[in-house]
Amino acid sequence: MDRAFLWLDPDSTTGEGEVSLTFAMTTTLPLHPAAPAAVGFVRQLSTHGYSPALHTGTTTISYAALAARVADSASRWGQVNGGRRLVLIELTPDVDAIVDHLGALLAGHAVIVAAPGRSGQIVDVHDPDSVGGHRDGRWSVTHRRIEAAHELHPDLALLLSTSGSTGSPKLVRLSHAAVDANTDDIVSGLGIRASDVAATTLPLHYCYGLSVLHSHLAAGASIVLTDRSLVDDHLWALLESEGVTSLSTVPHSFDLIAASGHRLADLSTLRQVAQAGGGLGADRARALAEQGRRDGWELRVMYGQTEACARMAIASGADVLTHPHCSGRAVGSGAFEVLVDGRPAQVGEVGDLVFHGDNVMLGYAESPADLARGRTVPALATGDLGRLDADGRVEIVGRRSGFLKIAGLRIDTGAIERALSNAGLASWVGGSDEHVDVLVSSAGSVERNRDLEADGLSIASAASGLPAHRIHVAVTDDGLPRTDAGKIDRKAAQQVHEGLLESDNGAPTTTLDHLVDIYRTCLGRPDADVTDTFVGLHGDSLSYVEVAVHLEEAIGTLPADWPSRTLIELASLAEDDPVAAHSGRSRWACLDTTVVLRALAITAIVAGHTKVATLLGGAHILLAVGGFNFARFAGALPTARERTRAVAATIAKIAVPTAIWVGVVGLLAGTYSVGNLFLVNWITGPATWTSHWRLWFIEALVWILVAVTGFLALPRVHKWYAAAPFAVAATVASVGLLARLDVFDLTSPPGRGTAPAVLWLFAVGWSAALARQAWQRLLLVAIVAVGLPGFMGNSVREWTIAAGILVLIWLPNLPVPRVVVPALGVLASSSLYIYLTHFQVYRLTSMPLVNLALSFGLGIATWLVVSRVSTALGGRRARRSPAAYAMNVETKPQNPIREGHR
Numbered sequence: 001m002d003r004a005f006l007w008l009d010p011d012s013t014t015g016e017g018e019v020s021l022t023f024a025m026t027t028t029l030p031l032h033p034a035a036p037a038a039v040g041f042v043r044q045l046s047t048h049g050y051s052p053a054l055h056t057g058t059t060t061i062s063y064a065a066l067a068a069r070v071a072d073s074a075s076r077w078g079q080v081n082g083g084r085r086l087v088l089i090e091l092t093p094d095v096d097a098i099v100d101h102l103g104a105l106l107a108g109h110a111v112i113v114a115a116p117g118r119s120g121q122i123v124d125v126h127d128p129d130s131v132g133g134h135r136d137g138r139w140s141v142t143h144r145r146i147e148a149a150h151e152l153h154p155d156l157a158l159l160l161s162t163s164g165s166t167g168s169p170k171l172v173r174l175s176h177a178a179v180d181a182n183t184d185d186i187v188s189g190l191g192i193r194a195s196d197v198a199a200t201t202l203p204l205h206y207c208y209g210l211s212v213l214h215s216h217l218a219a220g221a222s223i224v225l226t227d228r229s230l231v232d233d234h235l236w237a238l239l240e241s242e243g244v245t246s247l248s249t250v251p252h253s254f255d256l257i258a259a260s261g262h263r264l265a266d267l268s269t270l271r272q273v274a275q276a277g278g279g280l281g282a283d284r285a286r287a288l289a290e291q292g293r294r295d296g297w298e299l300r301v302m303y304g305q306t307e308a309c310a311r312m313a314i315a316s317g318a319d320v321l322t323h324p325h326c327s328g329r330a331v332g333s334g335a336f337e338v339l340v341d342g343r344p345a346q347v348g349e350v351g352d353l354v355f356h357g358d359n360v361m362l363g364y365a366e367s368p369a370d371l372a373r374g375r376t377v378p379a380l381a382t383g384d385l386g387r388l389d390a391d392g393r394v395e396i397v398g399r400r401s402g403f404l405k406i407a408g409l410r411i412d413t414g415a416i417e418r419a420l421s422n423a424g425l426a427s428w429v430g431g432s433d434e435h436v437d438v439l440v441s442s443a444g445s446v447e448r449n450r451d452l453e454a455d456g457l458s459i460a461s462a463a464s465g466l467p468a469h470r471i472h473v474a475v476t477d478d479g480l481p482r483t484d485a486g487k488i489d490r491k492a493a494q495q496v497h498e499g500l501l502e503s504d505n506g507a508p509t510t511t512l513d514h515l516v517d518i519y520r521t522c523l524g525r526p527d528a529d530v531t532d533t534f535v536g537l538h539g540d541s542l543s544y545v546e547v548a549v550h551l552e553e554a555i556g557t558l559p560a561d562w563p564s565r566t567l568i569e570l571a572s573l574a575e576d577d578p579v580a581a582h583s584g585r586s587r588w589a590c591l592d593t594t595v596v597l598r599a600l601a602i603t604a605i606v607a608g609h610t611k612v613a614t615l616l617g618g619a620h621i622l623l624a625v626g627g628f629n630f631a632r633f634a635g636a637l638p639t640a641r642e643r644t645r646a647v648a649a650t651i652a653k654i655a656v657p658t659a660i661w662v663g664v665v666g667l668l669a670g671t672y673s674v675g676n677l678f679l680v681n682w683i684t685g686p687a688t689w690t691s692h693w694r695l696w697f698i699e700a701l702v703w704i705l706v707a708v709t710g711f712l713a714l715p716r717v718h719k720w721y722a723a724a725p726f727a728v729a730a731t732v733a734s735v736g737l738l739a740r741l742d743v744f745d746l747t748s749p750p751g752r753g754t755a756p757a758v759l760w761l762f763a764v765g766w767s768a769a770l771a772r773q774a775w776q777r778l779l780l781v782a783i784v785a786v787g788l789p790g791f792m793g794n795s796v797r798e799w800t801i802a803a804g805i806l807v808l809i810w811l812p813n814l815p816v817p818r819v820v821v822p823a824l825g826v827l828a829s830s831s832l833y834i835y836l837t838h839f840q841v842y843r844l845t846s847m848p849l850v851n852l853a854l855s856f857g858l859g860i861a862t863w864l865v866v867s868r869v870s871t872a873l874g875g876r877r878a879r880r881s882p883a884a885y886a887m888n889v890e891t892k893p894q895n896p897i898r899e900g901h902r
Contacts, residue, residue: 039105039157040180041218045070048220051194054095055224055242061095063220066102069095073103076141077130085148086126086371088112090119090133091210093200093225097139098213100132110152110371112159112171115205115484122161125169126368151372159365160207160306172306173362173370179214182309182359185332186215189314190246190274190300194220197269198246199239201230201253203484208276211310212248221246230256231569233561236266237772243269250277252486254288258638259533260564265295265723276302276311278487279396285324289317295723303327303396307380309359312336313394326393333358336394337379338387345387350397353386354379404431411436411464419463425456426480428493431472436464438473439497441480442529474500477516479531479568511554512571518550519567522867534563538646540633540653545595546867549825552589563632589818594625596814597804598828601625602835604800609842610851616797619697621804622831623758626701627765628808630708631729635721635766640713647709651702654832655679657866658698661836669840679703682754694839696753698832703755704762708732726776729767733783736760740787760787761805768809777809826860833866834859 045053048063055061061069077085077100087104091097091113104111114122116133123131129148132141155175162170186192198216200223202209216223224242228235230253239247244267253275257264264270273292280288280301289299301320304311313336315328330336334357338345345351356379363376385398398414413429416436420427426441440456456473464471474497481492519528523543534547544563552558555573562570601618608614634646659677666672671691675681679699685692711732712721721728736759764780771777784805788798807814816824827834838855845851 039176039183039214041183041214042070042102042106045102045217048194051220052222053217054098055197055222056095057224057226057238057242059095066099069099070102070106073099074106077104077107077109084152085109085129086112086150086152086368088114088119088122088126088128088131090114090116090131091204092116092134093204093227094139095225097132097134098204098225100139100141102217104132105157110156110159112161113205113210114161115203121169122171126171126365126371150368153362153372153374155362155374156371158309160210161205162306162364169366171365173365173373174309175362175375178309178359178361181332181357182211182311183214183218185334185359186211186311186314187219189311189331190215190272192216192219192221192246196221196245196271197224197243198222198248199224199242199244200226201235202248202250206484207306207310208248208250208304211304216246229569231260231561231564232559233260233262236260236262239267240269245269245271247273249273249275250486251275251280251284252277252482254280254284259536259566260561261535261632263722264292264297270295270297272298272300274300274302276304279327280324282324285320289320289324292317293321301327303394305380305382307361307377307382308334308355308357309361312355312357312359312380312382315393319393323389323393326389326395328394329392330355330357330394331359336386336388336392347390348387350385350387352400353382353384353394353396355382356380402429404436416460416463419459420456423455423459425452425459427456428480428488428490428497429460430490430494430497436460436471437494437497438471439480439493439500440473440475441531442475442477472497472501476500477529478512479529479566512567514554515551515567515571518547518554522547522550529567531566531568533566535633535637538633538637538642538649539563540629540646540650543829544592544629544633545598545825545828548592548595549821549829552821587818588815589821590813591816591821591824593808593811593814594628595824595828596816597621597625597808598831599824601804602827602831606834606838606842606852606855609838610848610855612848612852615800616794617792617800617804619835620758620761620792620801621808622697623701623704623761624765624768624805624808626704627729627762627767628769629765630705630762631725631766631769634709635712635725635769638722640718644709644713647705651705654698654702657833657862658695658836661862662695665840671839691839693753695836697835700753700755700758701762704759707755707759708762708766726767726770726772729763729770730776730779730783733760733763733767733780736763737783737787740791761801764805765808768805771809780809781806827856830860830863833863837862 045063046067050062050064052060053063053066077087085104087109089097089101089104089111091101101111101113112119112122112126112128119131119133122128127144127149129145129150130141130143132139134140153173155177156173157176157179158174159171160174162172192215196216196219198212198221200209200213202212204210204213213223222242224238224244226235226238228238247264247267247270264273273288275285275288285299285301292299298317299320300317301315301324302311303313311331312334313328313330315323315326319326319328334355337354337356338349338351339354340349340351360380361377363370363373365371365373383400384396385400386394386396388394398412402413404411404413411431413431413436416429416438417427420429420438420440428439429436431437438456438460440452442452452475453473456475457471460471460473476496478496481489481496483489516528519532519534519537520526523534523537523539525532525537528537534544539547548558548562551562551570555570558570559565559573601621604613604615604618608616608618630647634643634650637643637646658679662672662676666677672695673681673685673692675684676692676695679695679702681692682696682699682703711717712728717728736756739756740760760783764783767780768777771780784802788802790798792798792801834856837858841854841858842851844854
C-alpha cells in the first residue's frame with residue numbers, strides 16, 4: 001500500500017527562513033542489517049496465522065496480513081548509517097496509523113506515541129526525526145531529516161507523555177523489556193484469549209488505551225477499530241455486530257453508558273469489563289460487579305500509571321465483590337511496598353506506595369539528552385498513599401502530592417474532594433500555603449439549585465478544619481475540565497478557578513450558554529447545566545419537539561442520539577462561524593419522524609373536524625407516537641422510581657391543563673361532564689358517541705401511561721425489561737391486540753376510544769423505538785396487519801393509520817424543506833393543546849378555513865401560556881435552602897450522567 005512521505009531538507013533553502021519540501025511516494029529508508037531488538041509481541045504477529053486481528057466495521061485484517069504490512073512498514077522506516085530514529089506517531093484507531101506504529105517498533109526505533117493534533121510541544125522540545133499523523137484527512141509520514149539526529153539508549157523502545165491529553169513534553173521512557181513484561185502480565189492477569197474481541201473505546205495515545213491494543217495483539221485476539229463515543233448508538237450496534245467480549249473503561253465511561261440509554265447487558269457476547277483510570281468508589285464498584293454477575297460479565301478493577309507501562313495491579317471479579325475498596329494484587333512478578341517515614345509499613349498501615357517490577361520505566365525524558373540515559377528509576381514511587389492487606393491487595397487512599405500546609409495544619413485536598421463528593425458536589429481542590437482553592441461544578445450536584453458556593457465553603461471548612469476566610473470557592477456552570485482519560489484535568493481546573501475569581505461577570509455568552517438557555521426555557525428547568533442530557537432531565541414528548549427545533553437552529557443537524565448527549569457534547573458539534581454555517585446549510589432538513597408525524601397528525605385531525613379536508617386516523621397515529629416517545633424517554637430511565645416520577649410529571653402536564661380547560665368549558669357551555677374532568681369518561685360515559693367522547697385520545701393516553709408504568713414497576717417485570725425491553729413491549733402489543741380482536745366490544749365509536757382498545761397501538765410505537773433488527777420490525781408490521789383491518793370500519797382511515805405507523809417503524813428521520821421546520825415544530829409542540837381546545841372553535845363560523853385558523857391559533861396560544869407558566873413555576877421550585885437539601889440529600893434521585901462526577 002502506498003504511503004505519503006514528506007522530506008524536509010534543512011540544508012536546501014529557497015529564501016530567508018524558508019525550507020524546500022520534496023514530496024515522494026513509497027520512499028524507503030535503507031534497513032540496517034543489525035537492527036536492535038524489537039518489542040516481542042510485534043515480532044510474533046505472524047504466529048497467529050489467519051485469525052482476525054483488526055476489524056474496521058467494513059474490513060477484517062488477519063494477523064498474517066497485518067504482519068506482512070507491519071514488516072513492509074518496518075522496511076520503509078529503515079535505518080540510516082546504523083542509527084535508530086526517534087519517531088513520533090500521532091496514534092489513532094485506524095489501520096495505517098497502527099501499522100506504522102508497529103512497524104517503527106519492529107524496526108527497532110524509539111517511538112513517541114502522542115495525541116492527534118497535540119504533539120507540537122513534544123516536537124519543539126524533542127525534535128523527532130520522523131512524524132506520522134493525519135494531514136488533510138490522510139495518513140502520512142514526514143521525515144524531518146535523512147540521518148538520525150539523536151543518541152538513543154539501546155533499551156529505549158517507547159515514550160509516552162505524562163499528560164497525553166495536553167501533549168506534555170515530559171516523556172516517560174519505557175524499555176523493550178518493560179513493554180514486553182507488562183503486555184504479558186496484562187494478558188495473563190486478565191485472561192485474554194485468542195477468541196476475545198476488544199474495541200478501541202479509549203484513546204490509543206493514552207497509556208491504558210495503548211496497552212489494550214498491545215495486549216490483545218499479543219494474545220492473538222481481535223480489536224475493533226472505532227473512534228465513536230459510548231453515547232453513540234452506532235458504536236453499540238458495532239460492538240454487538242462484531243461480538244465484542246472485552247470492554248475497557250474508566251470511571252467516566254459508566255456515566256456515558258448510563259446517559260446513552262444502552263446497557264452492558266445489550267452486548268450479548270460481553271464477558272469482561274476492565275476498569276482503570278481512577279477509583280470507582282467501593283459502593284459503585286460493588287454495584288457494577290453485582291450487575292455483571294447477573295448479566296453474565298465480570299468486572300475487573302485495575303490500578304496503573306504511565307510510569308509503569310500502564311498497569312500495576314488487577315483485581316479479580318471475586319475480589320471486586322468482596323473487597324471493592326481495593327485495586328487488586330500486583331501484576332506478574334511485580335510487588336508493592338508501603339513506606340512510612342522510610343520504613344516498611346505494617347499490614348493495613350497507610351504510607352507511601354512504591355512499586356517494584358520489570359514494567360517500571362527507565363526514567364523521564366525532559367530533553368533530547370535524556371534519551372541516551374539508561375535506568376535512573378530502580379523502583380516507582382507512585383506518589384499515592386496506600387496500604388496492603390494480608391493477602392497483598394492494594395488500596396489507594398490518597399495522593400502524596402495532594403497535601404497542603406496551612407496555618408500549621410496538614411490539609412489533605414483529596415479528603416476535601418471526597419467530602420464534597422459525598423454531599424453530591426463534583427469538585428477540584430487545590431491551593432497554596434495560604435489558602436485552599438475549591439472549584440465546584442453545578443454539573444456534579446444532586447440538587448444544583450441551591451447556593452453551591454455557600455455549601456462548598458461549609459463542607460470544605462468542616463473537612464479541613466480551616467476557617468472560611470482560608471477557603472476560596474468558585475462555582476462553574478460548566479463541567480469540570482477532564483482529560484481524554486476522563487480524569488479531572490487539574491491544571492485546567494486551576495485556571496478555571498483563577499479565571500472565575502478574577503471575573504465579575506464570568507465568560508461571555510457562547511454557544512454552550514445558548515444551549516443551556518434552551519434547556520432551561522423549554523424544559524422549565526432553571527437548574528439545567530452543561531453536563532445535563534435531555535433524558536437525564538426527564539425530558540418528555542411534550543418538550544422534545546421544541547427543544548429539538550431550537551437545537552437544530554443553534555448547531556445544525558442533530559445526531560440521532562442527541563437526547564442522550566450532554567450539552568457540552570452538543571455544543572462541540574456547532575460550527576465555528578454560525579452565520580456561515582447557517583447560510584451553507586441544505587434547503588432540506590432531516591427531522592425526527594415523530595416530530596413530522598405529530599405535526600401532520602394534528603393537522604389532519606383539525607382539518608377533518610373543520611371540514612377543510614377529510615383524512616381520518618391522526619389521533620391513532622399520535623397514540624403510536626406516544627408509545628415511541630415513552631420508550632425513548634421514560635422507558636429509558638434505569639430505575640422504576642425514576643420512570644414513575646418522569647411519567648407522573650408527564651401526566652401532570654397533560655391532566656392539569658385538561659382539567660382546567662374542561663372545568664371552565666363545562667361550566668360555560670355544558671359540553672363536558674364530571675367524567676371528563678377526572679379523565680374517566682371512557683368508564684362512566686354514555687354508550688353512544690357524544691361530545692363527552694371528544695377527549696377520548698387524552699384519556700386513553702393518560703391511562704395507558706399509568707398502566708404501562710405500573711406494569712414495569714413490578715419487580716419481575718422491571719428485571720425482565722432491563723434484560724429484554726423489546727420482548728416486554730412486543731408482548732404488551734400482542735396482548736393488547738386481544739382487546740382489539742375479541743375481548744372488548746369495538747363496534748361502537750366509544751369502543752374505539754377506550755384505553756384497552758387502543759393499548760396495542762401505543763405498544764406498537766413503544767416496541768418500534770426498541771426494535772434494532774429487521775425481524776423485530778417485521779413482527780410489528782404483522783401485528784399492524786392483523787389489528788387494523790376492520791378496526792375503524794373505514795378502510796381509508798385504516799390505511800392512513802397503517803401508513804403512519806409503518807413510517808414510524810422503519811424510518812427514524814424524514815427529509816422536509818428547511819423553511820417549514822419552524823411551522824412543523826410549533827404544530828408538533830402544541831399538538832396536545834390544539835387537540836384539547838379546537839372543539840370549542842372548530843365550527844364557530846361557516847367558513848372552514850377560518851375555523852381551521854382559529855383552531856390552530858387557540859391551541860398554539862394555550863400552549864405558549866402553559867409553557868411560560870410552567871417555566872415560572874419551575875423557577876420558584878428551584879429556590880431551596882442548603883439546610884433543606886442537607887435533610888434530604890440521601891433520598892435524592894441521581895441523574896446518571898452526573899453520578900460519576902460526585
